[in-house]
Each structure stands twice: as C-alpha cells, then as structure tokens.
Amino acid sequence: MTVNLEVFLTILGMALVTYATRVGGFWLVTRIKLSARVERGLQYLPGTVLVSLIAPEIGKGGLTTALASVATVLTGWRTKNLLLAMLVGVGLVFCLRTFVGLA
Numbered sequence: 001m002t003v004n005l006e007v008f009l010t011i012l013g014m015a016l017v018t019y020a021t022r023v024g025g026f027w028l029v030t031r032i033k034l035s036a037r038v039e040r041g042l043q044y045l046p047g048t049v050l051v052s053l054i055a056p057e058i059g060k061g062g063l064t065t066a067l068a069s070v071a072t073v074l075t076g077w078r079t080k081n082l083l084l085a086m087l088v089g090v091g092l093v094f095c096l097r098t099f100v101g102l103a
Helices: 005-031 036-079 082-100
Strands: none
Touching: 036 082
C-alpha cells in the first residue's frame, strides 16, 4: 500500500484545524463569564443539533419512518430509556417493512 503525501497532509491539516477549533472554543469559554441565559441555551444545543440532523431524514423517509419516529419519541418520553426507545424504533421499521410491506 502506498501513501500519497498530498492526501496525508490534507487529512492531517483538516484534523489539526478541527482540533484547534474545539480546543479554542473550550479555551474561550474558560476565559469569559457566561450569563445564566447563555449557559441555559448551551445546555439545549446538543438536542437541537441532533434534531436538525434527524428531521430531514424523517421527512424523506415516508410513512414508515414517521411512524417509527413517533413511536421512538413516545417510548423515550414515557420510559426515559434510550436503548429501549431505539429498539422500538428499529423494530417497528423492520416489522412495517417486512410484514406490512410499507417502504
């Protein structure tokens, strides 16, 4: 196997820029005083990013994906068990596609 130096340096450069961006953000947050409102907003950020990644796929997925998404959210909300919620969603997609014939 040969390693292309240009590709290697490009990947290394992208990794360094990504790392520097993350470390720079952590460094900056330790240097400034955040208001209570900003801290509350930052607590919701991971959830909003997750929704922004998943929502377009739900929209494109059709009825099966929509039903499985609703079942997953309801299971997670009622049981507070993420693993169970994921298993319900995946299981429902499997059953709907295999036994009911929904795509």
